[in-house]
Amino acid sequence: MKPFISLLICSVFFASMSAxxxxxxxxxxxxxxxxxxxxxxxxxxxxxxxxxxADLMISANIKTPLAGYYVLxxxxxxxxxxxxxxxxxxDDQTELWKIDGVSDSKSAYDKDGKTSRDxxxxxxxxxxxxxKIRLRAGSHRIFFGLPxxxxxxxxxxxxxxxxxxxxxxxxxxxxxxxxxxxxxFLKGINRYEVFLNxxxxx
Numbered sequence: 290m291k292p293f294i295s296l297l298i299c300s301v302f303f304a305s306m307s308a309x310x311x312x313x314x315x316x317x318x319x320x321x322x323x324x325x326x327x328x329x330x331x332x333x334x335x336x337x338x339x340x341x342x343a344d345l346m347i348s349a350n351i352k353t354p355l356a357g358y359y360v361l362x363x364x365x366x367x368x369x370x371x372x373x374x375x376x377x378x379x380d381d382q383t384e385l386w387k388i389d390g391v392s393d394s395k396s397a398y399d400k401d402g403k404t405s406r407d408x409x410x411x412x413x414x415x416x417x418x419x420x421k422i423r424l425r426a427g428s429h430r431i432f433f434g435l436p437x438x439x440x441x442x443x444x445x446x447x448x449x450x451x452x453x454x455x456x457x458x459x460x461x462x463x464x465x466x467x468x469x470x471x472x473x474f475l476k477g478i479n480r481y482e483v484f485l486n487x488x489x490x491x
Contacts, residue, residue, distance in 0.1 A: 328382035343448035349458035374433035390414035
């Protein structure tokens with residue numbers, strides 16, 4: 290487990306269960322091992338959806354501090370660096386996508402000169418996962434993990450035959466308390482709200 294900063298931002302939400310960082314690490318280690326290879330395939334080009342199948346676009350993002358922002362952060366930490374990992378496990382098939390970030394800077398103040406309440410205000414690194422996969426129509430359990438944050442969640446979804454669906458993971462950041470209590474990416478991820486075709490499922 291990474292020292293200091295990972296401990297500060299350790300927060301795990303899995304349905305109604307809360308657990309410690311150790312549990313999250315163990316769960317992600319387990320889910321990072323593929324037991325199957327026949328659940329889904331990644332799509333690169335548009336193709337007609339064959340009978341009995343559905344397409345699923347997976348969209349997730351996170352903004353992190355730049356590398357070295359926290360002095361005591363481990364040198365191995367990937368905040369602000371290339372190759373930030375997103376872990377997806379669907380019905381025991383795993384994919385670990387490593388994403389290069391884009392520098393993202395937003396003003397710390399709003400148009401009235403007051404401290405911005407935008408959770409992504411200030412300079413940082415934005416990582417965005419956008420992948421399209423094909424899998425059989427029907428029910429599936431989707432495990433989403435951020436190994437760098439010791440965070441995971443899981444949801445059950447139902448895909449219709451021939452459907453092209455979108456599952457979105459929208460970040461909710463932790464709060465800073467001084468001088469004002471506002472959410473900020475600089476404090477790390479609290480949880481993700483999950484939407485399937487714009488309907489919230491977690």
